[in-house]
Amino acid sequence: MNLHKSAPSTRRIDLTTGDPLSLARWLKMSGLPSDYWVMMMPLFDRPIYMAFGLNTPDAVVEKVRKALEDIQAQGKVAAILQSYRELFEVQDGATGSTE
Incomplete structure (x- = not known):
């Protein structure tokens, strides 16, 4: 992979992977618009x-598990994800929820 070709400064995407x-x-x-790329196929399910x-x-594991369950139940995880969708102008439906 040529990292220079995939650097944000090149303003070019032919194919990429990621969430x-x-x-x-x-x-x-x-500096590219949020609709520059189109999700075509999931790599993992x-x-x-x-x-x-x-x-x-x-x-410690149980404490973290409980804390995560609590913030999910309170809708905080969804709110955090929504704030990032808005920040990065992610189109509706482009990011799955973890709840």
Whole structure:
């Protein structure tokens, strides 16, 4: 891969991979409009996970799990994702929810 060809300063995308928010940020950094790229096909249909080291205490893992469940139930995760969609001008439906 030629990193110079894929740098935001080249203002060119032929093919790329990434999640919608990361790609939207790349477009914004490049000065390209948010509708410059079109999602054509998903590469993966699997959930994204948090990973913990083997030495992480179970109590810490459980505390993080509970905190994540709480903020999801309160709608905070959706609000955070929406703020990024607005910041990077992601088109409606381009970013899946994690809730």
